[in-house]
Amino acid sequence: MPCPHLPEGFDFTDPDLLQSRIPHPEFAQMRQTAPVWWCTQPTGISGFDDAGYWVVTRHADVKYVSTHPELFSSHLNTAVIRFNESISRDQIDVQKLIMLNMDPPEHTRVRQIVQRGFTPRAVRSLEQALRSRARSIVDTALATASAGREDDGEGDGSFDFVTNIAVELPLQAIAELIGVPQEDRSKIFDWSNKMAAYDDPEYAITEEVGTEAAMEIVSYAMNLAAARKECPARDIVSQLVAAEGEGNLSSDEFGFFVILLAVAGNETTRNAISHGMHAFLTHPDQWELYKRERPDTTAEEIVRWATPVVSFQRTATQDTELGGQLIRKGDRVGLFYSSANNDPEVFEHPEAFDITRDPNPHLGFGGGGPHFCLGKSLAVMEINLIFNAIADVLPDLRLVGEPRRLRSAWLNGIKQLQVSTGPTGS
Numbered sequence: 001m002p003c004p005h006l007p008e009g010f011d012f013t014d015p016d017l018l019q020s021r022i023p024h025p026e027f028a029q030m031r032q033t034a035p036v037w038w039c040t041q042p043t044g045i046s047g048f049d050d051a052g053y054w055v056v057t058r059h060a061d062v063k064y065v066s067t068h069p070e071l072f073s074s075h076l077n078t079a080v081i082r083f084n085e086s087i088s089r090d091q092i093d094v095q096k097l098i099m100l101n102m103d104p105p106e107h108t109r110v111r112q113i114v115q116r117g118f119t120p121r122a123v124r125s126l127e128q129a130l131r132s133r134a135r136s137i138v139d140t141a142l143a144t145a146s147a148g149r150e151d152d153g154e155g156d157g158s159f160d161f162v163t164n165i166a167v168e169l170p171l172q173a174i175a176e177l178i179g180v181p182q183e184d185r186s187k188i189f190d191w192s193n194k195m196a197a198y199d200d201p202e203y204a205i206t207e208e209v210g211t212e213a214a215m216e217i218v219s220y221a222m223n224l225a226a227a228r229k230e231c232p233a234r235d236i237v238s239q240l241v242a243a244e245g246e247g248n249l250s251s252d253e254f255g256f257f258v259i260l261l262a263v264a265g266n267e268t269t270r271n272a273i274s275h276g277m278h279a280f281l282t283h284p285d286q287w288e289l290y291k292r293e294r295p296d297t298t299a300e301e302i303v304r305w306a307t308p309v310v311s312f313q314r315t316a317t318q319d320t321e322l323g324g325q326l327i328r329k330g331d332r333v334g335l336f337y338s339s340a341n342n343d344p345e346v347f348e349h350p351e352a353f354d355i356t357r358d359p360n361p362h363l364g365f366g367g368g369g370p371h372f373c374l375g376k377s378l379a380v381m382e383i384n385l386i387f388n389a390i391a392d393v394l395p396d397l398r399l400v401g402e403p404r405r406l407r408s409a410w411l412n413g414i415k416q417l418q419v420s421t422g423p424t425g426s
Contacts, residue, residue, distance in 0.1 A: 005029045011039055012055055012336060013046065013082040015199040018310060019407035024351075027339035030057040036323030039334075046409070047083030047092060053313065053332035054325070057339040059346045059363065061323050065314055065335055066367025072314035072333055074371060075103040081313040081334050082409035084199060091211060097256045100264060100371065107370055113249055114257055115374055117177060117236035123377045126176055127385075130169065133176075134385040137168045138393040145421045157421035158400050162274050162414055169386050170269040173378060174261050179235035180224065191217045192262035200407040202415070217262055218255035225251040261375075267411065268308040269379045272364075273386055274403070274414040275306030279353045280387075281399040281419070286355050291391045298355040299383040304362035305353050307338045310412050337363045338412065394421060 006026060017023060030037055041052040056062055065072045078092060078101040095101050099110050116122070141164040145157040171185040180188065194213035225241040229251075232238040240249045240257075249257065279302065280287040290298060316331045327333060341362045342350040365373035373379070390397065400420045406413030 005033060011041060012334065013039075013053075013311065013409045015082075015407045015409045018409065018412070019200075019405050022307075022310065022338050022412060024338075024342060027057050027336065027342065030055060031339060031343060031345075035061060036325040036327075038325075044085050046081070047085065047087040048077060048332065049089075050330075050332065053081065053334050054322070054327060055334050055336060056322070057336050057343075058323065059340040059343040059361075062335045062337065062340040062363055063367045065322065065333055066363075066371065067369035069103055069107075069314075069370055071317055071320050073103050073317050074101050074107075074312075074314060076315035076317070076330075077313065077332055079312040079314070079371070080410060081311050081332070084409075094211075097252075098260050099257060100260055104370055110249070110253065110257075111370070111374065113240060113247065116239055118374050118378065120377065122236070123381060126173065126378070127381060129176055130173055130382065131385050131389075133172045134169055134382075134389040135393070137165055137172075137386070138389040141165050142393055142421060156400070158418055159420075161277055161417040161419045162270070163416075165386065165390070166270045166273040166277070166414075166417075169273070169382050170266045173269075173382055174265055177236055177378070178224070178258065178261070179228070179233060179237050184220075187220070188217070188262050188266070192266050195259070195263055199409055200415075202407075214259055217259050218252070221255040221258035222251045224258075225249075225254045264373070265375050265379070267413070269382055271308040271411070271413050272303050272306045272379070272383060274417055275308070275412070276302035276383065276387065277390070277397075277419070278399070278403055278414070278417055279305050281397065283353045286353055290355055290387065291395055294388060294391070295356050297358045297360065298387065299380040300360045300362065301353065301355045301357045302383055302387075303364035303379070304341045304347075304357070304360055306412060307341050307362075307364050308412050309364075309410060310338045311336045311410050335367060337367075340367070397421060 006029070010026070011017070012023060012026070035056070035058040037055045039052050039055050043049060043051060056065060075096055078095050080095070083092065099107060099114070102110060141159060144164060145159045167189060171189055172182065174180065174188065175182050175185045191213040195210045224237055228237045228241055237254070241251065241254050280290065311334050313335065314333045316327045316329050316333060318329050320327050341364060344350055346361060365376045397419050400418040403414045404416040406415050
């Protein structure tokens with residue numbers, strides 16, 4: 001079904017497009033004229049041996065697909081909507097061992113185990129340590145910027161917000177959660193970057209390198225699990241892997257769970273924090289409001305605004321209808337959260353960054369159903385803690401340059417965001 005409003009060959013998963021911008025004008029056209037639209041792709045360009053996928057742009061339809069796993073599978077083709085044409089089917093199928101790419105009942109079994117680490121009590125138990133870590137991260141960034149200004153006498157106290165602040169708390173939270181020694185967090189950061197950044201030529205990372213990084217994480221996590229079985233500690237790893245066969249994870253299942261944490265828990269929260277800082281610095285009225293009132297609704301609006309995962313996919317398990325279109329068994333269906341989170345049928349003035357927005361039924365943590373983000377409460381806590389620390393320590397932070405975006409087919413990533421602690425014009 002051609003759409004006259006889009007140029008021929010337009011593809012919402014084109015990594016070059018998403019490196020430059022999120023296609024909000026095109027999403028708006030789709031929601032109005034073709035909310036479920038067939039996007040033709042050259043065979044194999046996304047790693048899949050088919051002719052394309054369905055683009056789902058309305059909030060209601062994204063929720064419907066998300067909450068009907070019996071009709072729309074995460075397992076058949078995984079949840080990643082576009083790999084690259086060099087990936088093999090075997091490499092795609094290996095990823096089905098990750099919980100994100102499972103369907104019930106197997107997904108239900110694994111999720112019931114791992115959610116022990118994300119109970120309200122478990123998350124609250126991390127709050128004090130993460131508050132201290134957030135303050136330390138921001139203090140260190142300030143000290144680094146100040147030292148740079150003093151060294152050359154002319155510096156403006158500028159630094160990269162992504163590497164100095166945004167990356168740190170999500171990594172430290174994962175380390176805190178599963179008992180990874182803090183000195184090993186840089187390894188997790190490096191491995192997760194290699195898994196997620198294969199589309200970005202700046203990193204010169206191939207599918208093979210990404211696969212090797214995934215195996216490094218699995219190996220590291222399996223060794224950690226084996227150590228905890230031998231000598232249990234008071235951490236979530238011991239709870240998840242002890243007494244294998246009695247409702248716990250096997251060592252390899254734990255390894256693939258850590259892959260999920262490294263990407264879904266680390267990359268997404270880091271990018272939400274980076275986009276959130278950029279939003280504040282380009283909406284100074286909201287930054288002033290935040291510093292003054294610290295509204296509880298802030299983190300949810302940052303996630304809606306950022307929508308760190310542009311899209312995931314499902315695969316139809318049978319012929320069905322969606323948005324007036326016949327979806328054939330085996331068709332891939334793209335859930336475009338960036339569009340759903342700007343649907344004017346659901347959000348008043350969705351183009352506005354409003355940290356007091358309430359209610360805020362965004363789909364930044366998924367559209368509901370079995371794959372709703374397990375770590376939502378932890379992510380919200382991290383976002384709140386880091387921005388509280390920034391507002392206390394760096395209240396006059398300013399933007400130096402435009403963000404440098406990640407080239408990715410499905411992540412809304414920021415690689416670099418240059419900010420300054422110095423006065424304007426210094």
